[in-house]
Amino acid sequence: MNQPFASAQDAEDAFYDAFEAHDLEAMTAVWEAGDAVVCALPMAPLLQGAEEVRGAWEKLFQHDQRPEIMVHHVQWLEDGDLALHLVHEQISVPGMPQAMPPILASNVYRRGDAGWRMVMHQASPPPPPQGQFGLQPPGPPVT
């Protein structure tokens, strides 16, 4: 056990290790305890509080297939006891197509008495192929 995490990056490494290993205890150890934590997985309702967040990972980890996750940092914002890492998660699952587009995730960490712990994870589903949806200029008015 690597706790307490000495940096936000240490907590992040442990988060993705636990995610890949489907290790519920290691995942729980990454998160802050208490009611402040929030977790939004793609297309799933917002989870609030350590217990609800743990329950969601528990369900997710019931799946047999363990993912492989490549993490690419897009942006880091760190100040004082707060750190935000915006990342692209390239997730591949054995038996599924390799070409899944990356998921955009904000990982927020906070330093407390127990070192750096995750306090927020917001993962957005990837957008559809360009041109299908999104920021298109409006068409002509319907008459």
Next chain:
Amino acid sequence: MNQPFASAQDAEDAFYDAFEAHDLEAMTAVWEAGDAVVCALPMAPLLQGAEEVRGAWEKLFQHDQRPEIMVHHVQWLEDGDLALHLVHEQISVPGMPQAMPPILASNVYRRGDAGWRMVMHQASPPPPPQGQFGLQPPGPPVT
């Protein structure tokens, strides 16, 4: 013009005012200048840098229908010169159904020489109705 924003909340108020009013100059003034800013709108590609972010709002504001946005704070994390507000955005557009589920958005602000400015906005599409998708336990193995 209310700049420089004295607090993250002032910048947030200005962000949603500009969004509702389709006011591109006011929206641009909310954001930090430069390459550090990132913006992810629901189901749209990630935008990076002030110029790309401005271009996306410009396209969005070409739509005639101006939205009304109710913002509910879910979580605040603030330390030093960094502030993260996790919010639910209840967006209604004249002529569209009123019952759109809320969008989950992380709004991140940073204090610099020009006061508090938005540096990140990540908005996730709402999940489908419960039970259709998401954190369901796996079914029986396919044999």
